[in-house]
Amino acid sequence: MGNVLVYVETSGGRVAPISFELLGAARTLAAGLGGEVEALLAGGGDLAAQLGAADTVIQVEHPALSPYVPEAHVAVLAEAIRTRNPQVVLVGNTSVGIDLAAGAAAATGRPLVSYCLGLEADGGAVVARSQLYGGKITATTKTDVPAAFAVVAGSFPEASGRSGGKGARATMEPPAALSSLRTRFLSASEPGGEGVDITKAERLVSVGRGLGGPENLNLAEELAKALGAEIGASRPVCDSGWLPKARQVGKSGMTVKPKLYFAVGISGAPEHLEGMRDSELIVAINSDANAPIFKVAHYGTTCDLFDLLPALTERLKAKTG
Amino acid sequence: MHIAVVLKQVPDLVEELDIDSGGKDIDRSIVKMKLNEFDDHALEQAVLLKESSGAKLTVVAVAADGIDQVLYAARARGADAALKIDAGGELLDSRRAASAIAEAIKQLECDLVLTGVQAADDLFGQTAPYLAAALGWPHVSVVSGVELAGAKVRVNQEYAGGRMASLELDLPAVLGVQAAPQPPRYVPVSKLRQAMASGALETVSAAPADKLSGAAVTALAKTDTGRGAEMLAGSAAEVAEKISALLGERRLVRA
Numbered sequence: 001m002g003n004v005l006v007y008v009e010t011s012g013g014r015v016a017p018i019s020f021e022l023l024g025a026a027r028t029l030a031a032g033l034g035g036e037v038e039a040l041l042a043g044g045g046d047l048a049a050q051l052g053a054a055d056t057v058i059q060v061e062h063p064a065l066s067p068y069v070p071e072a073h074v075a076v077l078a079e080a081i082r083t084r085n086p087q088v089v090l091v092g093n094t095s096v097g098i099d100l101a102a103g104a105a106a107a108t109g110r111p112l113v114s115y116c117l118g119l120e121a122d123g124g125a126v127v128a129r130s131q132l133y134g135g136k137i138t139a140t141t142k143t144d145v146p147a148a149f150a151v152v153a154g155s156f157p158e159a160s161g162r163s164g165g166k167g168a169r170a171t172m173e174p175p176a177a178l179s180s181l182r183t184r185f186l187s188a189s190e191p192g193g194e195g196v197d198i199t200k201a202e203r204l205v206s207v208g209r210g211l212g213g214p215e216n217l218n219l220a221e222e223l224a225k226a227l228g229a230e231i232g233a234s235r236p237v238c239d240s241g242w243l244p245k246a247r248q249v250g251k252s253g254m255t256v257k258p259k260l261y262f263a264v265g266i267s268g269a270p271e272h273l274e275g276m277r278d279s280e281l282i283v284a285i286n287s288d289a290n291a292p293i294f295k296v297a298h299y300g301t302t303c304d305l306f307d308l309l310p311a312l313t314e315r316l317k318a319k320t321g
Numbered sequence: 322m323h324i325a326v327v328l329k330q331v332p333d334l335v336e337e338l339d340i341d342s343g344g345k346d347i348d349r350s351i352v353k354m355k356l357n358e359f360d361d362h363a364l365e366q367a368v369l370l371k372e373s374s375g376a377k378l379t380v381v382a383v384a385a386d387g388i389d390q391v392l393y394a395a396r397a398r399g400a401d402a403a404l405k406i407d408a409g410g411e412l413l414d415s416r417r418a419a420s421a422i423a424e425a426i427k428q429l430e431c432d433l434v435l436t437g438v439q440a441a442d443d444l445f446g447q448t449a450p451y452l453a454a455a456l457g458w459p460h461v462s463v464v465s466g467v468e469l470a471g472a473k474v475r476v477n478q479e480y481a482g483g484r485m486a487s488l489e490l491d492l493p494a495v496l497g498v499q500a501a502p503q504p505p506r507y508v509p510v511s512k513l514r515q516a517m518a519s520g521a522l523e524t525v526s527a528a529p530a531d532k533l534s535g536a537a538v539t540a541l542a543k544t545d546t547g548r549g550a551e552m553l554a555g556s557a558a559e560v561a562e563k564i565s566a567l568l569g570e571r572r573l574v575r576a
């Protein structure tokens with residue numbers, strides 16, 4: 001039978017949004033493959049009630065599963081694949097999924113396709129659409145099942161993964177590996193805010209590596225001041241220490257939905273888009289006409305940022321007096 | 322303590338990428354290659370560990386065009402040894418590459434292997450977990466910040482929303498590095514020259530597993546940005562005027 005197994009990611013005691021996306025995608029795939037949807041909930045306690053889109057919720061409880069340790073969850077996912085033998089395994093292409101998808105695929109000898117944005121059953125195979133090269137290239141793959149797929153957050157609607165399953169429950173014995181883990185959880189930390197919470201800002205001016213260096217930050221700060229906006233950033237800008245980590249937008253930073261998002265010198269890699277694609281109005285400034293940021297932006301320009309930022313700041317200042 | 326860092330070159334994404342005539346790969350005859358930026362961070366992290374602990378540092382790479390330069394530059398940055406893996410010369414996906422790299426790593430007898438968290442050119446999964454599976458070692462990816470603690474290593478793993486966990490792994494282990502605690506350092510040309518003059522690179526042969534990943538690329542295309550943004554053309558002043566007008570219409574200009 002063509003069952004589809006979804007690894008349910010949880011975060012801060014809640015089911016992560018990506019898991020609902022996956023459950024929705026799984027319903028369509030399972031229909032195409034003539035199977036059912038199974039949700040694997042490892043150490044998730046009473047969250048099973050939220051997984052109504054699954055035909056069966058498979059629960060595993062063990063002290064080693066919470067707080068999250070990658071090695072423990074890889075062992076459980078691999079065990080579920082071995083014992084339930086699903087034809088398709090879906091994992092989020094999240095920070096957590098990077099370890100889990102390849103770890104479980106390697107442990108079970110199954111093929112894996114990552115960075116998936118679209119999935120379709122095609123006979124005994126799955127056709128996937130993935131983005132490579134920072135989003136500049138789209139690849140189509142065809143993989144015979146059984147196989148695993150790592151899906152990028154934001155690719156499927158969450159709403160279709162909220163209900164529609166049979167809601168059966170099953171428990172799985174924890175694998176023996178959980179009592180001899182070589183990885184231990186020490187502590188967790190929340191984002192150090194330094195007083196800013198960019199997720200609350202109505203307007204954001206986000207800067208990327210195109211800005212060239214911290215000496216040019218004032219160009220963006222002037223624009224932000226004229227707009228009444230906060231400053232955001234892409235990952236490399238924070239990694240280079242130009243701006244604090246609390247201002248990072250994206251997969252390993254904040255998810256923002258402001259009324260206005262200016263992307264300045266940001267290429268629009270999938271990991272950045274994940275954190276800002278739902279902004280109400282996106283204006284992108286990037287000298288490369290092929291930059292993937294233009295795919296999600298509402299307005300774009302290839303004007304050089306060093307010319308445009310001062311001109312725009314002037315213009316806005318003149319307007320507001 | 323012996324640390325190995327695995328390095329790889331990827332196409333520079335700032336350049337234009339084209340699809341080759343077969344339609345299943347990019348046109349590699351024109352791409353400009355550069356060290357994967359996450360490998361650059363992995364190397365920086367390893368050099369910092371070497372500096373603080375006195376560990377031996379070996380850089381490892383699968384042989385490919387231009388890789389010698391990458392290995393020499395890594396030696397100039399502080400690596401004690403450089404090892405080139407001759408895996409037969411064909412282009413390997415991450416899973417097959419991991420099998421060849423694992424063979425070489427076994428010969429090196431090291432305690433810790435760092436790779437970049439991911440490379441943007443391969444869609445069959447990440448190398449660090451595959452490498453760890455082939456070696457039977459524990460692993461963690463999306464790591465920023467690594468500390469040695471005796472026969473253990475402590476790492477920070479990053480999650481969505483800026484949350485982080487501190488984890489401890491028994492050595493030997495494999496880590497997929499996202500970011501070093503400080504930006505990768507530059508190599509002065511004089512040091513690079515010195516490294517190039519300090520002897521040939523060592524080479525080992527390692528055959529990749531011939532089991533294919535099982536997934537096949539059927540087509541590659543430039544991502545269509547067509548239905549995306551409405552593009553605003555003109556001089557900086559003209560574009561500024563247009564943006565200012567459309568923000569005004571939406572009442573997004575500060576009152």
Ligand SMILES: Cc1cc2nc3c(=O)[nH]c(=O)nc-3n(C[C@H](O)[C@H](O)[C@H](O)COP(=O)(O)OP(=O)(O)OC[C@H]3O[C@@H](n4cnc5c(N)ncnc54)[C@H](O)[C@@H]3O)c2cc1C
Nearest residue numbers: 208209210234235250251252253265266267271286287305
């Ligand atoms: C697990 C993981 C998690 C990640 N998490 C995040 C995350 O949370 N957030 C994030 O942002 N990234 C994240 N990344 C990194 C991501 O893959 C990209 O590397 C990053 O987003 C690129 O940042 P950038 O756009 O600023 O830089 P680049 O990709 O280098 O783009 C710079 C852009 O500036 C443009 N430019 C240059 N000069 C000018 C000029 N004068 N005028 C106008 N435009 C100019 C260029 O055309 C280019 O498109 C993550 C990666 C991984 C592997």
Ligand SMILES: Nc1ncnc2c1ncn2[C@@H]1O[C@H](COP(=O)(O)O)[C@@H](O)[C@H]1O
Nearest residue numbers: 327329383415418436437439440447448
């Ligand atoms: N030939 C290779 N193929 C794939 N990965 C490699 C190779 N050589 C080294 N790696 C390492 O694995 C990292 C992650 O690549 P990937 O998992 O394929 O996205 C790279 O950044 C390198 O550190």
